[in-house]
Amino acid sequence: MRRLTEAFDSCCQNADFGKHPWMDIAGRRCFRFGILRISWLLGLFPIVPDWTAAGADVTLLINSESSQPLASRVHLRDSAGKSVQPRALPVWRDHFVCNGSAQLQLAPGEYDYEIERGPEYNAAVGRLTVRNDAPLTVTNSLHRIADLAAEGWWSGDLHVHRAPEQIELLLRAEDLHIAPVITWWNRNSPKQPLPTNPLVRFDENRFYHLMGGEDERDGGALLYFNLREPFDITRGQQFYPHSLAYAREIRKQKGVWIDLEKPFWWDLPAWVAAGVGDSIGLANNHLHRSGMFDGEAWGKPRNTNDFPSPRGNGLWSEHIYYHLLNCGIRIPPSAGSASGVLPNPVGYNRVYVQVDGELTWQKWWDGLRTGRCFVSNGPLLRCRANGQLPGHVFRSDGPVELEVLLTSRDPVEAIEIVHNGKILRTVAVQSSPTTQRLKIGDLRFNQSGWFLVRAVAKVPRTYRFASTGPFYLQIEDHPQFISKSSAQFFLDWTHERMDQIQLKDPTQREEVLHYHREAETFWKQRVAQGTTE
Numbered sequence: 001m002r003r004l005t006e007a008f009d010s011c012c013q014n015a016d017f018g019k020h021p022w023m024d025i026a027g028r029r030c031f032r033f034g035i036l037r038i039s040w041l042l043g044l045f046p047i048v049p050d051w052t053a054a055g056a057d058v059t060l061l062i063n064s065e066s067s068q069p070l071a072s073r074v075h076l077r078d079s080a081g082k083s084v085q086p087r088a089l090p091v092w093r094d095h096f097v098c099n100g101s102a103q104l105q106l107a108p109g110e111y112d113y114e115i116e117r118g119p120e121y122n123a124a125v126g127r128l129t130v131r132n133d134a135p136l137t138v139t140n141s142l143h144r145i146a147d148l149a150a151e152g153w154w155s156g157d158l159h160v161h162r163a164p165e166q167i168e169l170l171l172r173a174e175d176l177h178i179a180p181v182i183t184w185w186n187r188n189s190p191k192q193p194l195p196t197n198p199l200v201r202f203d204e205n206r207f208y209h210l211m212g213g214e215d216e217r218d219g220g221a222l223l224y225f226n227l228r229e230p231f232d233i234t235r236g237q238q239f240y241p242h243s244l245a246y247a248r249e250i251r252k253q254k255g256v257w258i259d260l261e262k263p264f265w266w267d268l269p270a271w272v273a274a275g276v277g278d279s280i281g282l283a284n285n286h287l288h289r290s291g292m293f294d295g296e297a298w299g300k301p302r303n304t305n306d307f308p309s310p311r312g313n314g315l316w317s318e319h320i321y322y323h324l325l326n327c328g329i330r331i332p333p334s335a336g337s338a339s340g341v342l343p344n345p346v347g348y349n350r351v352y353v354q355v356d357g358e359l360t361w362q363k364w365w366d367g368l369r370t371g372r373c374f375v376s377n378g379p380l381l382r383c384r385a386n387g388q389l390p391g392h393v394f395r396s397d398g399p400v401e402l403e404v405l406l407t408s409r410d411p412v413e414a415i416e417i418v419h420n421g422k423i424l425r426t427v428a429v430q431s432s433p434t435t436q437r438l439k440i441g442d443l444r445f446n447q448s449g450w451f452l453v454r455a456v457a458k459v460p461r462t463y464r465f466a467s468t469g470p471f472y473l474q475i476e477d478h479p480q481f482i483s484k485s486s487a488q489f490f491l492d493w494t495h496e497r498m499d500q501i502q503l504k505d506p507t508q509r510e511e512v513l514h515y516h517r518e519a520e521t522f523w524k525q526r527v528a529q530g531t532t533e
Contacts, residue, residue, distance in 0.1 A: 220265020
């Protein structure tokens with residue numbers, strides 16, 4: 001089964017689907033989901049062959065500092081670079097997870113491994129040698145480099161496509177606490193009967209919800225969370241109806257959360273104008289552990305001269321997000337890995353939310369809504385400004401003292417303070433300490449708007465970074481900060497999108513264009529309300 005999906009992916013990558021993003025992404029997803037769904041229904045998941053029919057017995061043991069078994073993720077490759085995929089454990093692409101031990105049969109040879117447990121633990125890297133049929137036991141210990149839960153920061157991944165029966169082990173192996181699991185999509189509905197209570201709590205402070213949904217079509221993807229039952233979107237076609245037709249209906253349900261899955265999706269200006277989004281995927285699944293998904297299929301393409309590879313796609317997402325903030329749109333950043341579809345492990349891209357006291361599912365979402373958060377796929381960036389968390393609104397023009405606590409396995413290039421879309425200050429970071437407490441000093445702001453803190457790791461193959469949610473500035477006797485050029489950026493985007501609508505049926509085309517005309521009116525008003533260029 002694994003070889004079949006890999007062969008299919010290879011064919012897709014070699015074909016020219018550049019003009020057909022529907023085939024490029026959705027076609028491959030339908031294929032994969034069909035395979036996975038059949039295997040789940042038959043109770044055979046994961047359908048992965050034994051690495052080898054015969055060989056030496058190898059035992060991997062992973063312990064905590066107290067010598068207790070520690071659930072972890074393992075990347076194990078032979079001398080040809082091929083990943084070991086044991087049948088009895090949850091496997092995805094280049095890794096598997098285990099509860100602290102894994103029994104393997106390996107052919108003689110050299111094997112390289114990396115063992116990780118999310119960004120709050122060190123990584124174990126090594127090589128093992130298998131000789132003939134001699135049994136081998138390899139033991140590694142992982143230790144914490146940070147305990148963010150003890151600081152009140154709780155991690156979540158808002159884009160999970162893995163099998164429900166695997167979720168508890170996956171969350172343990174990544175030391176992740178919040179995961180809405182996507183079980184319905186444009187081409188499938190969740191297994192029946194539906195769970196009586198889709199919210200599951202285990203290990204005291206880990207939660208997952210089995211009724212997440214995704215509407216991903218021509219204009220991009222919206223993610224839906226906290227519903228009691230799925231919303232039927234299976235009749236939706238590539239261009240029709242507009243995603244807002246579903247979003248506005250779903251928005252009527254109490255407690256629903258809608259995530260704008262990526263900033264560069266073509267329909268983003270319409271979604272923002274309609275006010276349907278609760279968060280936006282700043283650390284999204286185009287950022288991989290081992291590389292970047294470099295294009296913007298179904299999205300507004302970046303200028304590669306301004307945003308060159310490999311980091312360009314990640315910087316483009318930030319650039320768009322900063323334009324939103326410059327328009328006075330206050331929306332917190334989110335993070336998602338799309339494990340189960342794209343190569344990432346669960347929790348590679350994650351959002352941390354500050355929660356007072358005991359963690360509950362509702363308190364986590366309430367904290368995200370207020371912007372008390374940071375997103376990351378590596379560095380752990382905890383910031384306070386005058387003792388306040390991200391999301392706070394400053395109403396005076398007095399000095400702001402910024403304190404930063406940074407933990408990172410990877411070297412960090414610098415800490416940057418971004419104010420109204422421009423880098424206000426850059427602070428050098430020492431390369432040796434794992435954890436550093438930095439006092440940035442006093443910051444002075446002469447206009448309203450926003451600021452945030454960003455850390456970028458020295459990892460050349462991908463964009464590995466962390467970003468706080470924005471702090472807001474609404475200084476007395478200063479006008480609200482609305483950038484005319486940023487509003488014009490989205491107005492031009494809206495016009496470009498309107499020209500793309502491909503529907504032969506005039507009634508359907510007019511219905512879809514109606515949503516973009518509403519967006520056009522919204523962004524024209526923002527341009528007119530602009531207080532600065």
